Each structure stands twice: as structure tokens, then as C-alpha cells.
Amino acid sequence: MTTPRRLIVGMSGASGAILGIRLLEVLRDTDIETHLVISKAARLTIYSETHWRVADVERLACVVHPHSDLGATIASGSFKTMGMVIAPCSVKTLAAIAYGFTDDLIARAADVCLKEGRPVVAVFREAPLHVGHLRALTQFAEMGGVVFPPVPAFYAQPQTLDEVVTQIVGRVLDRLGIENNLVKRWEGLRLRREV
Numbered sequence: 001m002t003t004p005r006r007l008i009v010g011m012s013g014a015s016g017a018i019l020g021i022r023l024l025e026v027l028r029d030t031d032i033e034t035h036l037v038i039s040k041a042a043r044l045t046i047y048s049e050t051h052w053r054v055a056d057v058e059r060l061a062c063v064v065h066p067h068s069d070l071g072a073t074i075a076s077g078s079f080k081t082m083g084m085v086i087a088p089c090s091v092k093t094l095a096a097i098a099y100g101f102t103d104d105l106i107a108r109a110a111d112v113c114l115k116e117g118r119p120v121v122a123v124f125r126e127a128p129l130h131v132g133h134l135r136a137l138t139q140f141a142e143m144g145g146v147v148f149p150p151v152p153a154f155y156a157q158p159q160t161l162d163e164v165v166t167q168i169v170g171r172v173l174d175r176l177g178i179e180n181n182l183v184k185r186w187e188g189l190r191l192r193r194e195v
Contacts, residue, residue: 006033007176008074008084008113009061010106013041014125016088017049019150022169023087024060026182035074035081036061037105041090067105074109083119084110085172088150091126091133098139114143121146121175123168148172156184 007027011020020042027034036058038046043054058064065072073079086093086106096107097120110120122140124147126133137147150168158164170182 003080004033005031006035006079006081007178008035008037008081008109010084010086010089010093010109011036011038011042011046011057012086012088012090012093012106013039013045014088014090014093015045015049016123016125016150017042017046017052018165019123019125019168020085020087021046021050021052021057021060022165023085023172024057026169026173026180028060030178032082032178033063034061035063035065035109037065037067037074037109039067039090039093039104039106042088045088065105069105070103070108072105072109075105075112077112077116081113081118082178083121083176084113085121085123085176086110087121087123087169087172088125089122091124091136094122094124094140095136097122097145098136098143110145114145117144119146119176120144121148121172123148123150123172125150146175148175153184155186 097110102108102111113120152164166182170180173180
């Protein structure tokens with residue numbers, strides 16, 4: 001019996017809810033079984049920043065787990081997954097993971113993935129950063145986490161915010177080894193001829 005390909009998607013309350021939504025939209029058309037956890041703050045952010053209803057976002061996932069359910073399948077290392085993406089990832093969530101304060105399912109699932117050697121990609125949404133943020137980011141990275149700020153790839157010459165979001169999601173999938181055609185790939189520096 002083969003284990004299905006499973007990916008945990010956490011959405012915390014940082015700005016950038018569309019990043020998690022677009023990730024779920026893309027994964028819906030793959031063979032990957034998505035397990036979604038949305039924090040209370042993320043529910044507010046979805047409502048505030050997008051035209052999406054939380055129920056519609058949840059329908060994009062294969063399985064939805066309550067944020068407080070520490071008994072969920074994804075809270076155990078024996079439940080095999082490909083890893084986890086937290087998009088967007090707030091300072092609070094990243095610090096909870098970095099310092100082992102796993103009192104909600106996003107932090108617990110990330111902690112489990114890290115202890116099992118599975119990738120955890122945090123699409124970290126905060127700027128500017130003070131030294132406390134930097135220490136938490138360093139701690140998270142030293143534990144094996146991937147800090148992935150959603151930085152636009154300006155070489156792709158995006159014309160819309162939608163193109164920026166899609167490029168970022170494609171790069172997150174790249175980092176997990178998930179094939180996609182969302183990314184405009186770097187083809188080397190081409191200097192424009194002055195006219």
C-alpha cells in the first residue's frame with residue numbers, strides 16, 4: 001500500500017492571506033492531499049484582505065483541521081506527510097515553532113514535521129525586523145525550517161499583483177520539490193540596448 005502524497009498548509013494571521021489561498025488553488029489540481037489549518041487571526045485576515053469567504057477557502061483543501069485540535073492526525077509524526085507550508089506565517093506563529101510553544105495545531109504540526117526531518121516552509125510576513133524577530137528566525141532555521149519571505153522576483157517583470165503572488169507560490173513549490181509551471185525562470189542577464 002502506498003502512502004498518499006500529503007502536504008500540511010497552515011494559514012496564520014499575518015498579512016498576505018492570498019498566498020495561502022493561491023497555494024491551495026494550485027494544489028487542488030494535483031494528486032497531493034492537502035491538510036489545512038487556519039488560525040483565528042487568519043480567518044479575520046482572509047475576510048479583511050480578500051473577497052474570499054473562509055468556508056470557500058476551506059473547500060479548496062482535502063482535509064480541514066480545527067486550529068485547536070491537538071489530537072488531529074497531523075499532530076503525530078506517524079502520520080506521513082511531505083512537510084508543511086505556513087502561508088502567510090506571522091511572527092507569533094514562527095516564534096511559537098522556534099521556541100517549542102506548540103499549544104495550537106499549526107505550531108504542533110510544524111514541530112512534528114521538524115522533528116521528523118520533514119520540510120517546514122514559513123512564508124514569513126513581517127517588515128521591518130527587530131533583533132527578536134531575527135533571533136526567532138535564526139532559531140527556526142537552525143532547527144531545519146525554511147524561512148521564505150514572499151519577495152517579488154522583479155526580473156520576471158510582473159505586471160500585476162496576481163503575477164507576483166503566483167511567482168512566489170511557484171517558488172515555494174519549487175523549494176518542496178513539487179513540479180509546477182508557475183515560475184518565470186531566470187534566463188540570464190540580458191542588457192537592454194540604449195536607444
